[in-house]
Amino acid sequence: MGDFIVSARKYRPQTFDTVVGQKSITNTLKNAIKNEHLAQAFLFCGTRGVGKTTTARILAKTINCFNRTEAIEACDSCDSCESFNSGASLNIYELDGASNNGVEDIRNLIDQVRIAPQLGDFKVYIIDEVHMLTPSAFNAFLKTLEEPPKHAIFILATTEKHRIIPTILSRCQIFDFSRIKVKDIADHLVDIAKKENVKAEPEALHMIAMKADGALRDALSVFDQIVTFSENNITYQDVINNLHILDYDYFFKFTEFADKEDIPSCLLLFNEIVENGFDSHNFINGLSSHYRNLLVCKNPKSADLLEVPDGIKDKYLKQANEIDVNIIMRALNALSKADVSYKSAKNQRLLVEVCLMELCSLKQEQEKKKP
Numbered sequence: 184m185g186d187f188i189v190s191a192r193k194y195r196p197q198t199f200d201t202v203v204g205q206k207s208i209t210n211t212l213k214n215a216i217k218n219e220h221l222a223q224a225f226l227f228c229g230t231r232g233v234g235k236t237t238t239a240r241i242l243a244k245t246i247n248c249f250n251r252t253e254a255i256e257a258c259d260s261c262d263s264c265e266s267f268n269s270g271a272s273l274n275i276y277e278l279d280g281a282s283n284n285g286v287e288d289i290r291n292l293i294d295q296v297r298i299a300p301q302l303g304d305f306k307v308y309i310i311d312e313v314h315m316l317t318p319s320a321f322n323a324f325l326k327t328l329e330e331p332p333k334h335a336i337f338i339l340a341t342t343e344k345h346r347i348i349p350t351i352l353s354r355c356q357i358f359d360f361s362r363i364k365v366k367d368i369a370d371h372l373v374d375i376a377k378k379e380n381v382k383a384e385p386e387a388l389h390m391i392a393m394k395a396d397g398a399l400r401d402a403l404s405v406f407d408q409i410v411t412f413s414e415n416n417i418t419y420q421d422v423i424n425n426l427h428i429l430d431y432d433y434f435f436k437f438t439e440f441a442d443k444e445d446i447p448s449c450l451l452l453f454n455e456i457v458e459n460g461f462d463s464h465n466f467i468n469g470l471s472s473h474y475r476n477l478l479v480c481k482n483p484k485s486a487d488l489l490e491v492p493d494g495i496k497d498k499y500l501k502q503a504n505e506i507d508v509n510i511i512m513r514a515l516n517a518l519s520k521a522d523v524s525y526k527s528a529k530n531q532r533l534l535v536e537v538c539l540m541e542l543c544s545l546k547q548e549q550e551k552k553k554p
């Protein structure tokens with residue numbers, strides 16, 4: 184137990200090139216370092232766990248490295264790199280804006296900023312969750328941010344860009360970190376599973392990636408949890424059981440029943456889902472995504488928008504072929520209505536059941552409308 188390190192920490196990228204899914208940002212930073220054109224104040228925005236702190240640390244290490252590589256990466260072996268790697272460098276200062284958000288904290292920081300670095304060229308100040316600073320702390324900070332000493336670089340990070348005041352925004356170079364694509368997360372997990380000698384079905388890792396909703400850290404935490412559960416052999420079934428996800432198969436079945444206008448089978452299947460403890464609002468949204476996936480599969484061009492494992496992609500293409508595009512559109516419409524009314528409905532189960540019956544009747548309605 185003693186030496187277990189969570190994957191999110193163990194696999195924090197150490198170079199620009201190993202940061203997943205943020206190429207335009209890491210390339211811009213590398214070019215700025217190469218051309219000695221680095222800004223002194225940055226704002227890194229984006230949702231949780233997409234690489235903001237990681238990139239800030241890599242930047243700090245790289246600009247202080249004595250032997251930067253041709254590819255503008257830190258050498259990882261000079262004195263400065265070693266002090267960074269052991270967490271002992273005095274050239275990086277991380278302040279958590281959520282817990283140190285008062286004027287006094289910022290004054291302490293400003294006092295520090297005046298002191299030039301002992302080793303290396305730059306001191307990098309990372310202020311995480313910067314939107315949590317109080318207005319007076321912000322004000323105390325403005326002057327320093329506008330005219331920092333030559334050796335100081337500020338990296339402000341936030342998950343809530345809209346809460347940053349314009350006077351700060353206009354003094355920073357802004358980088359918007361993107362959510363990471365399902366495929367990129369899944370590939371990253373495959374890599375890590377290999378390194379950890381964990382056997383894993385590709386569909387299982389893909390499912391974890393989907394569930395992470397763009398945040399790589401979340402994906403890694405879930406991965407750890409399921410590794411423990413499955414004793415180093417992750418199956419698709421483990422993942423859906425653990426994450427309480429409805430198997431794709433359910434949605435394929437519903438769509439098939441609806442196509443056959445088989446109301447009883449639909450209702451029985453829904454009953455099974457409820458009895459297994461699944462939330463019926465999530466069910467409605469899952470079924471909507473399913474029809475959305477069928478819709479994008481109607482055209483080979485948009486089929487690329489499908490973010491599912493390859494084996495399941497074939498099933499989508501097949502089912503999409505069997506169902507009329509008008510029926511898909513109407514199904515989406517009915518589901519969207521159910522989604523909107525769900526919260527305010529007194530009898531939510533009935534609402535879903537009526538919606539399912541509607542899905543089973545779409546063909547009939549369409550027939551009726553024909554002249």
Ligand SMILES: Nc1ncnc2c1ncn2[C@@H]1O[C@H](COP(=O)(O)OP(=O)(O)OP(=O)(O)O)[C@@H](O)[C@H]1O
Binds near residue numbers: 205340
């Ligand atoms: N783009 C990425 N490439 C590779 N690993 C990543 C990436 N983003 C996050 N991770 C993984 O998640 C962990 C946390 O990432 P990081 O601290 O950079 O997130 P953050 O964007 O600062 O999130 P927060 O807003 O919660 O502070 C890293 O240690 C790493 O393992």
Ligand SMILES: [Mg+2]
Binds near residue numbers: 235311340
């Ligand atoms: Mg962070």
Ligand SMILES: [Zn+2]
Binds near residue numbers: 247249250251258260
């Ligand atoms: Zn170095």
